[in-house]
Amino acid sequence: MIRSTRAGRTLAVAGVLALALTACAGGSDSADEPTDGDAGGGSGEPLVIGTILPVTGSLAQLGPPEIAGVDLAVKEINGAGGLFGADVEVKHTDSSDAKNASVATASAQELISGGVSAIIGAASSSVTLNIVDDITGAGIVQVSPANTATDLSGYNDFYFRTAPPDSVQGDVLGNLIVSDGASNVGILVFNDSYGTSLRDVVEGVVTDAGGSVVYGTSGQEFDPDETNFATIVADAIAASPDAIAILSFTDQTPAIVRELVAQGWDMSKTYFVDGNLQNFGTEGDVGFPAGTLENAQGTLPGAYPSEEFQGRLLEIDPELKDFSYGPESYDATMLVALAALKGGASDGETIQANMTAVSGADGGTECTGWEECSQLIEDGEEIAYQAASGVGPFNESNDPSSAFIGIYQFGPENTYTFSRSEEGEVPSS
Known part of the structure; x- marks a missing residue:
């Protein structure tokens, strides 16, 4: 709920x-x-x-x-x-x-x-x-x-x-993507228990809503040590997604973002999660040109402080x-x-x-x-x-019996601000 x-x-x-x-x-x-x-x-x-x-x-x-x-x-x-x-x-x-x-x-x-x-x-x-x-x-x-x-x-x-377990964040993320109008979703997910667990929940929400995950289903994960994302991104975009979620940590994410931009992806239709949501900015090794992530969104467990x-x-x-x-x-x-x-x-x-x-x-x-x-x-x-x-x-x-998931939106400087929170109940196993 x-x-x-x-x-x-x-x-x-x-x-x-x-x-x-x-x-x-x-x-x-x-x-x-x-x-x-x-x-x-x-x-x-x-x-x-x-x-x-x-x-x-x-x-x-x-x-x-x-x-x-x-x-x-x-x-x-x-x-x-x-x-x-x-x-x-x-x-x-x-x-x-x-x-x-x-x-x-x-x-x-x-x-x-x-x-x-x-x-x-x-x-x-x-x-x-x-x-x-x-x-x-x-x-x-x-x-x-x-x-x-x-x-x-x-x-x-x-x-x-x-x-909270990914059952809560995944539910909020999946519903956020669907509510934004996407029905064909691409997921760039690394082969890690964090990534695959979250992917499975998002995929379930999307398919239950009548949509489909067109890239990133089981067997389409990338290696956590991957450094070249040209083919991975090309395959994801070729599947014609309406939105792409990046489920990885911060060491892979800057390279993924740069490849998405290089291949013409609309970054406003991109979604981040707690493992890679950060204020990237416009400088340094993780920064991007101003406006790169404008209107992209991300989710993060926890009520806004x-x-x-x-x-x-x-x-x-x-x-x-x-x-x-x-x-x-x-x-x-x-x-x-x-x-x-x-x-x-x-x-x-x-x-x-x-x-x-x-x-x-x-x-x-x-x-x-x-x-x-x-x-x-x-x-x-x-x-x-x-x-x-x-x-x-x-x-x-x-597990906590309930938890908030914050929804954040990136601005022109590639930094994120709080948008709203969703509270969900956590099922017992």
Whole structure:
């Protein structure tokens, strides 16, 4: 179910601030029932959180806002006195991307051996699929602020995400393309779990509406390492699409755009997604001549961030250029800390057992931010954390039960601005 709204809830991003911190409190075995710990007793060990987020690689543009979101949450928690009488500590590591899988593997092992109880990341679904078994197998809670692959829904009791699966973004993107009048759709999609998962949803929406995907169906994906798109673009245009969606990451997208322009494609009929939506501008390696992307559109999970929340992120990282998945990272960190507080301990098992409850899945008093929510927990109340990103409580698959998808439009300087949001319910697997 989708509804349109122009309400600016909150979405944000932040900078790469590494904190050199000591470790303690590792994870343990899984638990099925919430822990009735002494929330206000300070009986827990200090909470240590790790991050595996993209500092390098094809999603490096997402790293600064995501890291800033984590750091903002930690700053607010510690500014209010911390947790269990101590500051929450954070260890930042790099995830890179699926082409450099050894980076995330090394980061995961570093954090596991370093005694973290929760890990925020990865951004890429493919990267997560490479490391999630090691992390969750160690009894550590993993919360991704940006994974959208549908096959991660309900993957493990210790795996959560604050971004919706592609069933929501794909539905919004497919309906956006159809509502703009396209019936024959081309999809330039790379052979990655993120791309194919999103493609499958878009294709289903288009065909259900009576249209067809004329290029980019199963078997027509391109290699993630592809650098020459002349033939791929020529084949797509030869299929006579009314619109083309580019489902890839930012390292392939500039070359794809340049090839589309060179072959005469009307770029106003082009659609981007969260993996490649960025302010390309008119200069540098990713920039294009002014007007290249004018009226092209893109989708991005998350409610549009308020100016107030953007300002808080910019205090963490003044160099932020956009805020993609910053709010989701902030929410992930807050939910981990609130779950530890509710359970009275900072180990992974306790956090896992209380994540769903503090998200509001069972009801409770609505609250925002650490001070308000932590006080309610210490007073013995059940809470329903109101996410900065606008997502609903966790469902049975540890996905957000609802989420907003922002729709953005490019202007003459090849930068995008917010147009509107659509809210969708997330099905349980």
